[in-house]
Amino acid sequence: MDRPEKDDAERRAQERWLEELLRAAEDDRPKMTDKQARIVNAAIEIFAEKGYSAASTSEIATKAGVAEGTIFRHYKTKKELLFSIVSPLVAKLVAPLVLKDFFKVLEAPYPNYESFLRAVIRNRSDFARKHLPALRILLQEIPFHPELREPYKDLVVEGVLPRIRRTVERFQAEGALRADFPSDAVIRLTVTSAVGFLFVRHILLPDYPWDEDAETERTIDFLMHGLAGPRE
Amino acid sequence: MDRPEKDDAERRAQERWLEELLRAAEDDRPKMTDKQARIVNAAIEIFAEKGYSAASTSEIATKAGVAEGTIFRHYKTKKELLFSIVSPLVAKLVAPLVLKDFFKVLEAPYPNYESFLRAVIRNRSDFARKHLPALRILLQEIPFHPELREPYKDLVVEGVLPRIRRTVERFQAEGALRADFPSDAVIRLTVTSAVGFLFVRHILLPDYPWDEDAETERTIDFLMHGLAGPRE
Amino acid sequence: MDRPEKDDAERRAQERWLEELLRAAEDDRPKMTDKQARIVNAAIEIFAEKGYSAASTSEIATKAGVAEGTIFRHYKTKKELLFSIVSPLVAKLVAPLVLKDFFKVLEAPYPNYESFLRAVIRNRSDFARKHLPALRILLQEIPFHPELREPYKDLVVEGVLPRIRRTVERFQAEGALRADFPSDAVIRLTVTSAVGFLFVRHILLPDYPWDEDAETERTIDFLMHGLAGPRE
Amino acid sequence: MDRPEKDDAERRAQERWLEELLRAAEDDRPKMTDKQARIVNAAIEIFAEKGYSAASTSEIATKAGVAEGTIFRHYKTKKELLFSIVSPLVAKLVAPLVLKDFFKVLEAPYPNYESFLRAVIRNRSDFARKHLPALRILLQEIPFHPELREPYKDLVVEGVLPRIRRTVERFQAEGALRADFPSDAVIRLTVTSAVGFLFVRHILLPDYPWDEDAETERTIDFLMHGLAGPRE
DNA sequence: CATGAATGAGCCTTCATTCAT
DNA sequence: CATGAATGAAGGCTCATTCAT
Numbered sequence: 001m002d003r004p005e006k007d008d009a010e011r012r013a014q015e016r017w018l019e020e021l022l023r024a025a026e027d028d029r030p031k032m033t034d035k036q037a038r039i040v041n042a043a044i045e046i047f048a049e050k051g052y053s054a055a056s057t058s059e060i061a062t063k064a065g066v067a068e069g070t071i072f073r074h075y076k077t078k079k080e081l082l083f084s085i086v087s088p089l090v091a092k093l094v095a096p097l098v099l100k101d102f103f104k105v106l107e108a109p110y111p112n113y114e115s116f117l118r119a120v121i122r123n124r125s126d127f128a129r130k131h132l133p134a135l136r137i138l139l140q141e142i143p144f145h146p147e148l149r150e151p152y153k154d155l156v157v158e159g160v161l162p163r164i165r166r167t168v169e170r171f172q173a174e175g176a177l178r179a180d181f182p183s184d185a186v187i188r189l190t191v192t193s194a195v196g197f198l199f200v201r202h203i204l205l206p207d208y209p210w211d212e213d214a215e216t217e218r219t220i221d222f223l224m225h226g227l228a229g230p231r232e
Numbered sequence: 233m234d235r236p237e238k239d240d241a242e243r244r245a246q247e248r249w250l251e252e253l254l255r256a257a258e259d260d261r262p263k264m265t266d267k268q269a270r271i272v273n274a275a276i277e278i279f280a281e282k283g284y285s286a287a288s289t290s291e292i293a294t295k296a297g298v299a300e301g302t303i304f305r306h307y308k309t310k311k312e313l314l315f316s317i318v319s320p321l322v323a324k325l326v327a328p329l330v331l332k333d334f335f336k337v338l339e340a341p342y343p344n345y346e347s348f349l350r351a352v353i354r355n356r357s358d359f360a361r362k363h364l365p366a367l368r369i370l371l372q373e374i375p376f377h378p379e380l381r382e383p384y385k386d387l388v389v390e391g392v393l394p395r396i397r398r399t400v401e402r403f404q405a406e407g408a409l410r411a412d413f414p415s416d417a418v419i420r421l422t423v424t425s426a427v428g429f430l431f432v433r434h435i436l437l438p439d440y441p442w443d444e445d446a447e448t449e450r451t452i453d454f455l456m457h458g459l460a461g462p463r464e
Numbered sequence: 465m466d467r468p469e470k471d472d473a474e475r476r477a478q479e480r481w482l483e484e485l486l487r488a489a490e491d492d493r494p495k496m497t498d499k500q501a502r503i504v505n506a507a508i509e510i511f512a513e514k515g516y517s518a519a520s521t522s523e524i525a526t527k528a529g530v531a532e533g534t535i536f537r538h539y540k541t542k543k544e545l546l547f548s549i550v551s552p553l554v555a556k557l558v559a560p561l562v563l564k565d566f567f568k569v570l571e572a573p574y575p576n577y578e579s580f581l582r583a584v585i586r587n588r589s590d591f592a593r594k595h596l597p598a599l600r601i602l603l604q605e606i607p608f609h610p611e612l613r614e615p616y617k618d619l620v621v622e623g624v625l626p627r628i629r630r631t632v633e634r635f636q637a638e639g640a641l642r643a644d645f646p647s648d649a650v651i652r653l654t655v656t657s658a659v660g661f662l663f664v665r666h667i668l669l670p671d672y673p674w675d676e677d678a679e680t681e682r683t684i685d686f687l688m689h690g691l692a693g694p695r696e
Numbered sequence: 697m698d699r700p701e702k703d704d705a706e707r708r709a710q711e712r713w714l715e716e717l718l719r720a721a722e723d724d725r726p727k728m729t730d731k732q733a734r735i736v737n738a739a740i741e742i743f744a745e746k747g748y749s750a751a752s753t754s755e756i757a758t759k760a761g762v763a764e765g766t767i768f769r770h771y772k773t774k775k776e777l778l779f780s781i782v783s784p785l786v787a788k789l790v791a792p793l794v795l796k797d798f799f800k801v802l803e804a805p806y807p808n809y810e811s812f813l814r815a816v817i818r819n820r821s822d823f824a825r826k827h828l829p830a831l832r833i834l835l836q837e838i839p840f841h842p843e844l845r846e847p848y849k850d851l852v853v854e855g856v857l858p859r860i861r862r863t864v865e866r867f868q869a870e871g872a873l874r875a876d877f878p879s880d881a882v883i884r885l886t887v888t889s890a891v892g893f894l895f896v897r898h899i900l901l902p903d904y905p906w907d908e909d910a911e912t913e914r915t916i917d918f919l920m921h922g923l924a925g926p927r928e
Numbered sequence: 929c930a931t932g933a934a935t936g937a938g939c940c941t942t943c944a945t946t947c948a949t
Numbered sequence: 950c951a952t953g954a955a956t957g958a959a960g961g962c963t964c965a966t967t968c969a970t
Contacts, residue, residue: 002951033931051376053285067931069967078965136375143372144283185450187434189425196424218413222421226458267955289940299956304941306954499951515840517749521944531952536945604836608747651916656892657885664884682877686885690922731934753961763935768962770933939963946956946959 015119036062036074043081049135052082052141086138086148089131094152096123097160113171113227117220121194125212128202136203161187177227186227193223268306269272275313275430280365284314284373293420318370318380321363326384328355329392335399345403345459347451353426357427357444360434368435393419409459418459479583500538502528507545512597516546516605550612551603553595558616561624570589577635577691581684585658589676590605600667625651641691650691657687711815716814732770734760739777744829748778748837782834782844785923790848792819793856799863809867809923813916817890821908824898857883873923882923889919 030038042064046055058076061068063199075081094101142148168186171177177186197219201210267379274296276285289310293300307313328334360367375382400418404407411419429451433442496504506528510519521542526531539545559564573629592599632650634642641650661683665674742751742839752773757764771777771834792798815824838844846847864882867873873882893915 033929051283051285053283054376056963057961068965069931069933070929072966073929073931076966140372140375143368144286148247181450181454185447188429189451189454192425192428192432193421197420197429215417218417219421221437222413222458225460226454228457266955288938290938301942301957302941302955305956308941310940469806489905497950515747518840520942522942532944533946533954534950536867537950537952540945543969571931579753599835604839607832607836608750645914645918652893652896652916653889653915656889656896660888660892661884665889679881682881683885686877686922690918692921729933752959754959764961765963766934769935772962774961803940931968933967934968935965937964939955940961942960943958944956946954947952948954949952 014144015115015122016067019123027072029200034156035064035066035070038189039066039071039074039081040085044085044137047082047085047141050139052144057081076114081136082141082145084146085134085139089134089138089153090142090148092127092131094155113176115221116225117190117194118216121216121219123199124194125201128198132142132202132206139203181227189227190223193219193226240258241268247347247354249354251351253328253331261434266357267296267302271298271303271306271313272317276317276365276369279317279369279373284310284376289313314369314373314377315380317366318373321366321370322380324363326358327385328352330387331411335395345408346452349422349426349455350438350448353429353448353451356430357433357448360430364434364438371435398419413428413459421459422455425451473481475670479579479586483583499528499530499534503530503535503538503545504549508549508597508601511546511549511601511605513577516542516601516608521545544599545557545604546609546614549598550605553598553602554606554612554616556591556595558620559582562619578641578684581654581658581687585661585680585683588658588662589665589680592597592662596666596670603667645691653691657690711811711818731760731762731766735762735767735770735777736781738832740781743778743781743833743837748774748833748840753777757862772829774906778833778837778841779844781830782837785830786838786844786848788823788827790851795852799859802892805905809872810916810920813886813890814912817893817915819910820890820894821897821912828898828902835899848900877923885923886919889915889922 039060046060046063049055057071058068060081061071064071070083073083075077092120094156138148164187167182168177168183172179172186181189197215201212201215271292275287276291278292278295281287289303292299292313293303294301303313308317326411370380396419397415400409400415404411404415404418413421429447433447447461503524506524507519510524513519521535522532524545526534528535535545539548546618602612627653629647632641632647636643636647636650645653661679665676665679717736735756738756739751742756742759745751753767754764756777757767760767767777771780772784834844858885861879864879868875868879868882893911897908897911
């Protein structure tokens with residue numbers, strides 16, 4: 001892992017720029033009244049704790065300190081309340097993938113798959129920390145609500161994936177990534193390792209005494225060695 | 233990764249022995265009446281499709297072609313029905329970890345972390361294929377039913393983990409695994425990669441045209457390179 | 465309460481004869497198989513404990529150590545099981561009242577309302593002791609099952625009551641009972657005191673350390689003084 | 697039972713005062729919405745008619761003209777609905793017994809067990825008339841719901857009974873009540889006669905053409921003669 | 929806007945009863 | 950005769966949703 005100091009500086013700049021970019025793609029909640037905010041927070045807590053189906057609007061109302069009717073003044077149905085929590089999250093998760101500039105960093109002059117990973121993992125970790133309970137809900141409910149996936153499916157399959165595939169293949173051609181794996185396998189292993197880290201870090205064992213930076217670096221190092229090119 | 237032919241033969245023998253061992257740890261369902269089997273199957277289907285809470289016993293009864301009361305003759309509550317599907321699965325998942333012989337393979341003369349991984353991944357993949365729908369349910373419901381985790385928690389944390397940790401550290405000392413990672417990180421990366429593969433393969437994209445053996449080998453190869461020692 | 469010795473002897477003979485008469489009116493249970501008997505006993509216990517409606521045939525079957533179906537082989541319905549316990553009891557309770565000889569004792573030459581009371585109270589107390597749990601059930605269920613009362617209503621109102629009324633009026637005319645009360649009031653007070661005693665003795669406070677004979681005598685003494693004639 | 701006119705006047709005054717006292721101990725139902733009142737009335741009717749266990753909430757709802765859910769908005773469970781009817785009644789029945797002033801009347805200068813009885817019987821008769829259906833339910837259900845008795849048991853056994861016993865014994869010592877009966881027997885006979893009267897009057901034969909005042913007087917007269925002292 | 933009483937469909941569960949073995 | 954699995958109607962209760970205030 002020897003890299004000249006100068007490049008390092010540039011890399012770091014690039015990483016910062018990408019993280020900025022990702023952060024910018026997330027706009028904050030639209031304005032809500034105080035009551036509405038309390039409803040949403042109560043809903044997040046209770047959906048996360050017992051699951052959407054097992055949560056009752058009356059319990060949410062009680063925890064939010066509002067009347068049951070008030071919930072339905074803001075959200076036509078219980079499902080709409082769920083979606084108001086979870087859809088913007090899906091949107092934000094997908095958002096960076098459709099940004100014009102997102103993959104530009106990968107087209108920069110040096111081999112920087114690593115920088116890219118670092119930026120993405122850090123940003124998603126911040127993201128997870130910030131939206132943890134809602135992410136849990138998303139994770140739980142996405143299998144049961146195709147409406148949450150549907151709008152993004154084509155976008156990802158036809159828009160994002162091919163672009164990633166092409167980028168990976170360029171790295172492989174350049175010798176930065178091993179060429180004996182199909183690009184899909186490289187993507188799978190990358191995503192699995194990164195998401196796996198985030199899942200273990202934030203969902204499975206959030207209370208383990210993580211040294212976050214070190215663990216992030218290890219994950220990247222592991223990935224880079226596992227995928228190091230060329231190997232014929 | 234050049235290995236002499238002779239060792240290879242022995243490795244394969246060892247792998248087959250371990251797979252055998254794992255398979256043996258799974259005993260089959262106890263005998264049920266025809267009706268009971270139909271109830272369980274219907275329940276698996278519907279729990280998997282809409283989640284435990286959102287599934288109704290009347291729907292299960294209809295799909296099973298029995299009267300609703302019949303369900304409750306066999307299972308005192310809806311929850312007991314869920315557990316009858318899911319607890320044996322948890323048991324079977326944990327079973328190999330407590331087998332005396334399970335880690336013995338790792339104490340054999342040559343560096344065989346790889347063989348161990350291959351045996352385990354293959355076996356778990358077979359397992360996933362066989363119990364797919366029930367595994368989906370398990371995955372969905374385990375966060376909401378501490379009763380499912382509780383009996384195994386101490387066993388894993390105090391019994392299994394230390395043993396794995398020790399084994400990994402021995403590999404590190406022998407130079408078979410990189411020594412610059414804490415053993416916990418090695419374990420995390422291994423498990424994440426393996427489980428991540430199985431999750432993508434069976435749950436996330438079961439319909440992708442997988443070349444299972446090739447992909448298993450790639451996952452192992454990726455892992456072994458990512459974790460190759462020493463690097464002290 | 466001074467009475468000549470000779471009369472006393474005769475009174476006692478009379479009382480014994482009446483008690484004999486009353487006892488004879490009670491024939492024992494018809495023959496049952498062992499299982500049937502166990503069912504009936506279990507039913508008595510459970511009906512008494514939780515009431516007919518709240519008792520379940522499955523609980524009865526369990527307690528009786530038979531299959532649920534077995535109950536319905538002997539009794540077409542749950543209600544029939546109840547009635548098999550309770551109707552013969554009503555019949556036995558009413559039986560003495562329709563005996564030709566029952567009131568004959570009252571037509572004997574001396575004032576012997578008292579002897580009559582003593583015989584009846586003693587006999588009913590024995591009866592209560594013997595059939596206590598079933599009596600509890602009867603008491604609880606009779607308001608909800610007109611079928612239990614119906615067959616005896618006319619008999620009592622038209623057959624028994626007038627006869628008692630006539631007898632009481634004869635005692636009043638003879639000066640043995642006070643004449644300033646209508647006969648119905650005398651009957652009410654008599655029955656109330658006697659039944660009240662039996663109720664308190666056996667149902668309300670069965671565990672109080674009763675001196676049964678003394679208390680019986682007190683009840684009779686109280687009644688005789690309260691109703692002593694003439695006073696008009 | 698000749699008593700001077702003057703004393704009579706005072707006695708009547710005293711009786712009226714006691715009746716007033718008893719009536720005061722009964723506070724009225726707390727305010728309810730119209731719907732709630734209809735639910736309670738329907739419940740009283742149906743519980744009385746078929747017993748608590750055999751009554752169904754859906755039937756109650758129909759008779760009350762409300763949705764079934766409405767019942768459970770006001771009463772968490774069916775049992776709570778029963779208790780809302782029956783517990784205040786038990787409380788009111790016991791209330792006079794714990795009034796400081798209740799037994800004071802018995803300590804007045806003349807022999808007035810009789811006045812006391814008259815006041816109590818009249819008051820309880822009014823009470824019975826007013827709460828008849830609920831009393832029927834109470835009578836039916838009290839054996840099956842220890843929770844109804846429990847709170848009052850110690851109060852009565854340790855607080856009320858000894859006081860009554862002492863009073864009765866004073867009357868016996870003074871020659872107003874017969875001294876050849878244990879005080880417990882005097883109490884039992886008194887209570888049995890009074891309660892027996894009320895039971896026959898209101899529950900068993902409510903449709904008999906009662907001359908209530910006359911019958912009350914007869915009961916008292918009967919009691920006073922049956923218990924007249926001293927008989928050493 | 930907010931409320932919360934009211935709704936009634938639907939849930940899990942119990943139960944008396946039937947019937948093939 | 951006895952069994953006990955199976956039934957399905959009915960029970961108590963919960964819940965998302967509506968609407969008059």
